[in-house]
Amino acid sequence: MSEKDWKKQRRFRQGFASLLQKILKKPLQQTPYTGPLHSVVILAQEKYGDAILLTPLLKQLKQQFPAIAIHVVTFSKATYEFFRSDRHIDTLHCTKGNVWNYYRQMLTKRFDLLFNTKDHPSTSFILQSIIIRAYRKAGIDCEYHRGIYDYLVDLDFHTQIALKNCGLLSILGKPVLSDMCRPYIPPMPVSPAILQFITSLSDRPCIGINISAGGATRYWTEENWLKLTRAFPERQFLVLSAPTEREQKARLERHCPNIIPSPETANLYETNLIVGKTVLLVTPDTAMVHVASCSGIPVIGLYGIAAQDQSRFRPFLVTHRMLISPTALVKDITAEHVIVELNLLLGK
Structure with a gap:
């Protein structure tokens, strides 16, 4: 992609997010989330590195809230395969492939909490954040997420991504310690x-x-x-x-x-x-x-x-x-x- 096309796409993403901010105008919740927490849906990023750096959050959620059902939405077939055997995930979804099945599964469910792992505006991730029904929705703080999400992980942009993902725990009233956030690779076949x-x-x-x-x-x-x-x-x-x-x-x-x-x-x-x-x-x-x-x-x-x-x-x-x-x-x-x-x- 040329730099000109990349800038054009960035302007579109920012404009789309700005429009939704004006429409939704969600007030930012300042206190930790204390509502029901039987299910959470997490929007996972598309690349292997991002997938690896999401695993500490999955592990910590299961350890801190053993009864929670974790749903992960993937946006590429590669990350879907990566997470397929992760024992911390209860249900894995993929936006690629059979689109009808995906939306039939997601739109018939209502989750307690949704978490968008992107720390910058993404049209597809924001759209899924709106379409998927959840009691409360959380994201990572950036200029274009304010007004769209109920809770925002408030960390410096340059914070390491594994720590930024685990920032969701602070919204749930749990401490985030670096030593808790070592990533892992889910087991897969070995020749x-x-x-x-x-x-x-x-x-x-x-x-x-x-x-x-x-x-x-x-x-x-x-x-x-x-x-x-x-x-x-x-x-x-x-x-x-x-x-x-x-x-x-x-x-x-x-x-x-x-x-x-x-x-x-x-x-x-x-x-x-x-x-x-x-x-x-x-x-x-x-x-x-x-x-x-x-x-x-x-x-x-x-x-x-x-x-x-x-x-x-x-x-x-x-x-x-x-x-x-x-x-x-x-x-x-x-x-x-x-x-x-x-x-x-x-x-x-």
């Missing part, structure tokens, strides 16, 4: 090849490198990955990648004798099991930063210059180094810079 590989790593401490990224600006170059692994000939590495980088992964494994060839993973749970066996992970700003948080694995994160990415999606509850590019492009972080930081984390 025999992955199980065998994980077992083989038990006596081989290695460094993980994730070569995939969520967008064109976030990729680090193959040349840089080669420089990094060759700078530590005494260390063993393993490469993690999405299917789109399969060939690059194979080349790195062929050209670097200290890279352990690894089987392809079929889901994030398999990836999480492998990451949990590493001593450290080097990755661009992607969901893999948060996969490492699930297992408490130290991270070197490679970030672009955008401040909101560095703050809202920073490594969470793990030892970490954040390397910031002088530009919007992660590839402008030098290999030498990463080598220095890796030496520091390895204790050299």
Whole structure:
């Protein structure tokens, strides 16, 4: 999408939200929610990283309110598959696919509480917030949510997303402590090849490198990955990648004798099991930063210059180094810079 189109869409979202604010004019509730709490519906964001950072809230809701029925609405098939086996969710819904079935299920229900996890105006999320019937509706505070929701999570925009999601607990009169908010990956099928590989790593401490990224600006170059692994000939590495980088992964494994060839993973749970066996992970700003948080694995994160990415999606509850590019492009972080930081984390 061009910058012109992106700005046009942003103006439309803001205009749509502003119109609803003038129509609805909901007064903001200042005291914690004390109404019925038998059911809650949560609007989950579309990307894997956002999905991972929602899991602490799901876990805490079940722990703090064991009888609550948690309904999660997903807006992509990928996040639907991610949450399918989450034991904290009672019912999972997807806006994609059979639209008639989705609306038939949702419009025949009335929930006690709805929570929109977006911290900026989204037309689809605001529409669902209005269409879905709930006694009270909550969102995250931003200029375009005031007047639309009964309750707003009042945290700084740059607060880490896992903490921002768990801010719903404060609306329910419960404390939010960082240590309570470690994310997790719901269990998914694991292939025999992955199980065998994980077992083989038990006596081989290695460094993980994730070569995939969520967008064109976030990729680090193959040349840089080669420089990094060759700078530590005494260390063993393993490469993690999405299917789109399969060939690059194979080349790195062929050209670097200290890279352990690894089987392809079929889901994030398999990836999480492998990451949990590493001593450290080097990755661009992607969901893999948060996969490492699930297992408490130290991270070197490679970030672009955008401040909101560095703050809202920073490594969470793990030892970490954040390397910031002088530009919007992660590839402008030098290999030498990463080598220095890796030496520091390895204790050299």
